[in-house]
Amino acid sequence: METQVGYERFFDPEDIFFSTTDRRGVITRSNRTFDILSRYHRDRLIGAPHNIIRHLDMPAGVFRLMWDDLEAGRPACAYVRNRAADGLDYCVFATIVPVSDGFLSVRTKPLDTATFEAVNNVYRGVRARERAEAAQGASRRRVGEVGAAALTAELNALGFDSLHAMTLQQVPREISALVSAGVRVPQPMGVDGPVTRILQAAGDLERATNLLVFELEEYLRLLTSMSGTRSGLLDVADRADSFGRVVSGRRLNIADRADALAAQIIELSQTVAPRLRDLPASMDALRDAVLELRYSVALIRLHTLMVGRFARSVLDGSEESPADSIVALCGALEAGFAQLGPVCREVEEGVITLDGEISQITPLLDRMVRRLSRWVDRRGGRNSATAEAADLVDHGNPEVRDLAALAAECRGLHLPYHEDAVNERLAVLREAVGQL
Template identity: 25%
Template sequence: MSNTDKCVSASTKFEMADILVSRTDKRGVIQTANALFQSVSGHPWEKLRHAPHKVIRHQDMPKGVFWLFWTMLQQGDPIGAFVKNKSENGEHYWVFAIATPLDDGYMSVRLKPQGPLFETIVKSYEKLLAAEQSKEVTPEESAAMLVEHIKDLGFRDYKAFMTKAVTEQIGMRDQELGNPTNVMIAHMAKAMEAWEKVSVEIHKTIEAFAKFERLPVNMRIQATHLSDAGNAFGVIAGNFTTLTGQIKGLISSLLKSGTALESALLEGLFLTCVTQLQTEVVDVFRHEVHQMDGVDKDTEVSIMQAQNQRYNAKSTEGLKVSASQLDGFNSIFASIKTLHSGISVMRVTADIEISQIQNLQTASLSAIVEELEKFLQTEGDRLTLMVDGASLVQHEIKCALEVNAKNNKSLDAYSGGLLKAS
């Protein structure tokens, strides 16, 4: 049964294929909605229109969720969140809501949620609500607690969480409904996954070089026991310190650039998911058969088409920014590789110096050089992983841009055909 075939009644169920849509003003007062939103909520349209959106708010929802929701929207950022709503008859229904700012308000699109992440966040909400009720925390403090819950789940921040959530929700929905996979989302999700692995290796490298700093120090100490014969090791240790300091500087630059890249990838992926849903929303409104007082279908379709185009443009720009940021990574990797080679040369020089000294003290130096050898092997392998990972990210972004260009070309042709037909 299609959305448009369903009667408008409080008994209407919220199915996986359904999309609930509403548009509010800046205060959150409902201006328009699709018929399914009205039927699932159970409220008559005359009560919903010009009512604050909290008319469907459930008392089990933590206030911190809505504090975060409105804070991001008022900053001009889109947001996605799992929300428990209350229907007119007192029953509840869960949604994954994606809200985006409009020029004069906000548009919200809702899917029926499912999956492990949804089940996990429901439990987090229960704990958050209990904290609000027992500790009398403010909504802002509650929002901060929610973000900490999100980090405990392994996410960098709330934006990373909501991006993962919307990607999963769309993927599970498409699979259950037998819809074709969104190729652009798939490429961007792979790019995000590949970058997360690169990021792990960058952090491991930073930790490894922090521990490595003791090796040149130990080499200097051991060299002092060799009198004049140890002078060469003092020089070698100094060179080690210089080279590793330069590598640490490059790794820090890589981390900084990587943080910016990750933000761009997250935004691009989230906006691409939003664009897919908004495209479906336009089609939902275009085929609405239940007219509600005060809702002009053509006007709503026009507003939603414009919003869809804006977010498609933002998604494309996010992809281009990501591609541009990756261009600088190869030069950083090349510089790190060159410095690695320099350390390898110093290691060989240390081996030669040790072989020329007949002294029991060289056993300690040999152990240091052996440890250095293992360090270089491990870090060389890790550098290869990072280079390969960054190349995969670049490939997936390139593929996503190509798909985006084809989609936009098809959309332009479709729009042009509509114009000629009219």
């Protein structure tokens, strides 16, 4: 249902819509909802450049950054204000992915209102800079470059180091909000046929990703907590260096028991400290992989919803020549699922590797503390010569204990993705699409 406030048109969360373009951005397909919101007849849209609905208040830098991502083979997203044929504005959250013959863009109602408003404020400032640049005679290309640089700087202030970083965060947020608003794959009606089977398969695929979403959030919670131990880990690494330093400083006589302990402590220090300093990068890489996976799952959920809702509108008879469109939508959905299984395995293997590394480091640190304690005793106990070493023994390494507990908890999780079952549903989907 549409509403109008001033010069802006609003639509409901369930009114998700799409279009496809060729590699140059020329529209090749659309659905009924897009036609209605844009107020353009289908014949006018097909074959027109997608900027037919571009609003003059939209910064050129937004589209420059989106094209940069798409040309690099990455999906892109952005909040976009469009101008319909009747002069009214409407705002969307647009996700765009490369497909075989161009690009697929699915648009939804912006539901993360706080980020949406913050981004709109950024757009106003960036657009003002672009207009000032254009007034000085800059080319359209130069205006886009200036806008892209300004927008990147402003996104940094919002906590996103690039448009792709915003894509990774906002697609899951917006799709989660969409699902929370009650948008689902419609239930199939009683009439049997390929479109009904597409609806049934889409519903099964929707359920297959639901549990995955919740488990990924738990992974992120634990990995974010682990990332919070970074400074503590580096402190432990510095402390490990100190273990080696306090027992060195003179030529060691291995026949002497205290010197033999010192040699072992130095060897342990040289082994453990670098491994501790490598852990934050490993944790960051694993967290990045989970963010990418969470984003991929969100995009799959969006495409599943789009397939289901478009199939239902086909059954309702409201779509013109739908076969090509549903083929394109299902193709994008299959492409997303094709990457999901390997990435899930990569994440789980990464968790096992990280837990294994921490499990190896922890006993090495304990061994180093025990040997240093014995070295202190051999040197006559706590005195002016051994005070620093005794302090290191007393302090221990509690930070690593906390990290090990988080890693073990993370390893205890399991991504509930049943690839064989999903492939069976995709085969049903493929067969039904083929019958169209």
